[in-house]
Amino acid sequence: MADLRLEPIQSGSRGTLVSDVVREAIYSGRFQPGEAIREMQLARELRVSQTTVREALLQLEHAGLVVREANHGTRVTSLSEEEIRDRVAIRLMLETSAAADAARRITPAQLAELESHMNQIAAAVRRNEYYEAAQADLAFHRTIWGACGNQMLVRMLDQLTAPLFAFVSMRQSTDVADLRRRVRSHEPIFAALRSGRAAAARKALREHLTSSYEQFLRGTHERNSSSD
Amino acid sequence: MADLRLEPIQSGSRGTLVSDVVREAIYSGRFQPGEAIREMQLARELRVSQTTVREALLQLEHAGLVVREANHGTRVTSLSEEEIRDRVAIRLMLETSAAADAARRITPAQLAELESHMNQIAAAVRRNEYYEAAQADLAFHRTIWGACGNQMLVRMLDQLTAPLFAFVSMRQSTDVADLRRRVRSHEPIFAALRSGRAAAARKALREHLTSSYEQFLRGTHERNSSSD
DNA sequence: CGAGAACCGTTTATCGATAATCGTTGACAG
DNA sequence: CTGTCAACGATTATCGATAAACGGTTCTCG
Incomplete structure (x- = not known):
């Protein structure tokens, strides 16, 4: 064959x-x-x-x-700020759980995939290709989901985040410093997963998601106050 | 009008x-x-x-x-035992969170609705109408979800539990003592919601779901060992 | 002039019929 | 006897056309 x-x-x-x-x-x-x-x-x-x-x-x-x-x-779809908040809140619960499970059962092949996505993100950011960076970011997270071993959880996270990526991540044209920071914040997640530390993975992911959401809030707030 | x-x-x-x-x-x-x-x-x-x-x-x-x-x-759909376990695990996370939120914002009308569903369940059980009891049980839980104020969470819980109800709850023809116990286990949830105690609501719901799942496991185990 | 009913155009919802797909069966060659 | 492959039957996928629904507009009558 x-x-x-x-x-x-x-x-x-x-x-x-x-x-x-x-x-x-x-x-x-x-x-x-x-x-x-x-x-x-x-x-x-x-x-x-x-x-x-x-x-x-x-x-x-x-x-x-x-x-x-x-x-x-x-x-x-046009998400209100409340709908985004609600989705992020659910995502926080589900994805931190997925990360903890993934830390216990992730395979070397999946770890390599994660690393590859991190490199893609970094390369895209260097070239100022925000769209490609967001795509690779999504792929990074999806790999973690896939490693958790709960197929239903993967489906739910997909449904939950597809609009978030489409209408939030893909659009944000933030400043370079912020992007750099965001790129780096994948590293602790990766390190925790590689060493199989479930609690650390959960914590790293929570911080990653929380800081991303806070940055989004800062972005919309700035835009609102400057346009008023 | x-x-x-x-x-x-x-x-x-x-x-x-x-x-x-x-x-x-x-x-x-x-x-x-x-x-x-x-x-x-x-x-x-x-x-x-x-x-x-x-x-x-x-x-x-x-x-x-x-x-x-x-x-x-x-x-x-035909759910494997693993798929049921995975769904229940997710449901546990989401519904306990929904219950905690609901405790803070539930309205008197919704509390009355909960009480009505509890009565329906009890009446159906008295008449040995398992199907109607399961329907009312689902309605009870749905009311809690609706009270949490997170529309997306409601959608996800619906997706998650629809097959569970169809293929697990609706079918179990358990003995009377078990049903009685299950009926009663709604009461602590209701009490916690009525008095606005979020942590208590979370705990009551976790115990309710956990014991339901354990009972389901006992049921399938008995069936397997008796048919072998 | 104004309120409400009838009209009209646009868009979705449904239909009946045809095309594509896949597993199976059975013929045939080795 | 067995493996291969072509034809068949059953079922899904797609199509073009018609029906139903809705919003806006105009027309009518007080």
């Missing part, structure tokens, strides 16, 4: 293809929060039927990236 | 209607775990199109009640 390291050029059903395209458009900011998405218009642009677009939008609704109102339409 | 305490006799789209019917069939056990669900067959039986059935099945997949495999089919 030949090794299957290569994936098919386009995998999955058309519906999944469409949802991938739209997701990417949302992540990249080509679709703005609150913007309406027309089924027929999208279907014409992508040369698929309305049915297929609908299925894709249902998947994205599931992921929390769009909101659908019955008989009215679909729009890109 | 007339008061709107009465709901329309059938609310929502046809797709939602179908998903309600199928959900009910799963809860009631008319669809067994692992059983295949054919789109066309269901469409014929319910006099709707296959498209509508598909949309309903997507919703149910989202709720975790069915599993869909691409190009292959849909079957009713």
Whole structure:
């Protein structure tokens, strides 16, 4: 049997293809929060039927990236500050738990993956590529989730954070010092996981998430007070 | 304006209607775990199109009640013992947190609702109606979730526990003594919420969930050892 | 002039039919 | 007898078209 390291050029059903395209458009900011998405218009642009677009939008609704109102339409999710706070609070509980579990069962291959993502983040930051940095950041966290051994927990964290990344992380164009600090704050997490210290991993992750959220709050506060 | 305490006799789209019917069939056990669900067959039986059935099945997949495999089919979710353990672990984290928040902000109306659900549970148990008891039990917990003020937390708990209720709570035909004990174990939760003691609510809920899970484990263990 | 009902255009929701997919069966060659 | 592969049947995936729902607008009547 030949090794299957290569994936098919386009995998999955058309519906999944469409949802991938739209997701990417949302992540990249080509679709703005609150913007309406027309089924027929999208279907014409992508040369698929309305049915297929609908299925894709249902998947994205599931992921929390769009909101659908019955008989009215679909729009890109727009998170209020309270919704962000609520999501972060849940994420804090779930992800610190995942990290503690991961510390006990993470494999060398997964540790190597973590290191690779850290390098990607650092490289992207050096090149001022915020979007790529955020993507690699998400991949870093996802690797930790995957190492916790609780599949349901992974699904929930995915649902929880997809909109956070799309509408918070991907957008923040913070100053360089902040980014540097954020990059470094992955290191204690990695060190704790590598040495199997569950409590330390939990603590490192809590600090990482808390400081990221506080920085986000500072960002929005600045923006509000300067625009008023 | 007339008061709107009465709901329309059938609310929502046809797709939602179908998903309600199928959900009910799963809860009631008319669809067994692992059983295949054919789109066309269901469409014929319910006099709707296959498209509508598909949309309903997507919703149910989202709720975790069915599993869909691409190009292959849909079957009713069948949880392994490990998946149940994993879900319960997450539920423990999220619901104890929700209870603590609820203790601080629950309204008199919600407290009355809780009491009503407790009465329903007790009445159903007296009549040996396990299914209705489980339904009221779920309603009791849902009311607590709703009182926590974190909408996302409610959604996650719903997703998490829907299959647990469908495949665990609704089925257990335990002995009367166990049921009595389970009924009573809601009382400390209610008392803690009413008096606004967050820590006590957390503790009461943890004990309730833990003992329910342990009882479930005893049940499956007995069944396994007796059938071997 | 103003309130409310009927209309109209846009968008979603549903339908019936066709296309693509996958497991299976059975024929056939080695 | 056994492994391979092509054709079949059952089921999902997708399509194009029609129906239903909603919001805004205009028209009517007091």
